Amino acid sequence: MNITTTGRKVTLKNRFLEMVEKRMSKFDKYFDRDAEGHVTVTVEGSRQTVEITVNYRGFIYRAERTAHDMEQAFFEAADIIDRQIVRNKGKLGSRIKRTDNQIAAASDFTSAAEEQEFNIAREKRFLVYPMTVDEAILQMNMIGHTFFIFLNVEGEEICVVYKRKDGDYGLITPELA
Numbered sequence: 119m120n121i122t123t124t125g126r127k128v129t130l131k132n133r134f135l136e137m138v139e140k141r142m143s144k145f146d147k148y149f150d151r152d153a154e155g156h157v158t159v160t161v162e163g164s165r166q167t168v169e170i171t172v173n174y175r176g177f178i179y180r181a182e183r184t185a186h187d188m189e190q191a192f193f194e195a196a197d198i199i200d201r202q203i204v205r206n207k208g209k210l211g212s213r214i215k216r217t218d219n220q221i222a223a224a225s226d227f228t229s230a231a232e233e234q235e236f237n238i239a240r241e242k243r244f245l246v247y248p249m250t251v252d253e254a255i256l257q258m259n260m261i262g263h264t265f266f267i268f269l270n271v272e273g274e275e276i277c278v279v280y281k282r283k284d285g286d287y288g289l290i291t292p293e294l295a
Contacts, residue, residue: 119145120151123158125158126161128188134159134192141193145203149174152174155172156169166191167183168182168188170182181202246267248271251270265278265281277292
């Protein structure tokens with residue numbers, strides 16, 4: 119796995135970088151060398167947030183944790199990634215390289231509720247109109263939703279705008295793998 123570590127508002131020490139390399143190397147049992155791992159550490163006051171993103175064959179595993187200690191936040195986020203992989207192994211099939219026996223041994227802590235099938239409670243269809251990103255955000259705010267799907271006139275593709283927890287907006291633009 120290729121690992122990139124970034125510090126925002128902090129200079130990361132070599133000891134922390136080595137610890138990240140060592141812990142992230144444990145994910146090699148799940149992924150081939152073409153997996154991309156990104157670890158981002160953000161310090162805001164006494165809060166230290168660690169975000170781990172692993173991109174592998176079109177699947178994205180992501181976890182974020184905040185603590186007073188960046189090492190604690192990192193280990194908690196890494197444990198979440200590990201649980202996501204183990205929990206979804208059956209659904210992902212051959213996209214994960216780990217054997218079923220290894221997964222069974224590691225999945226002792228997963229509950230039956232985590233292994234249940236997804237239940238689609240409702241399906242909704244609606245017309246998608248061509249508009250700019252600003253128009254889509256305005257429309258989203260007018261209908262009181264936290265996301266809005268639209269046809270972006272700039273790139274002529276289906277996109278999603280969404281409201282972030284910090285009050286800003288995000289734009290999701292599809293890209294073929």
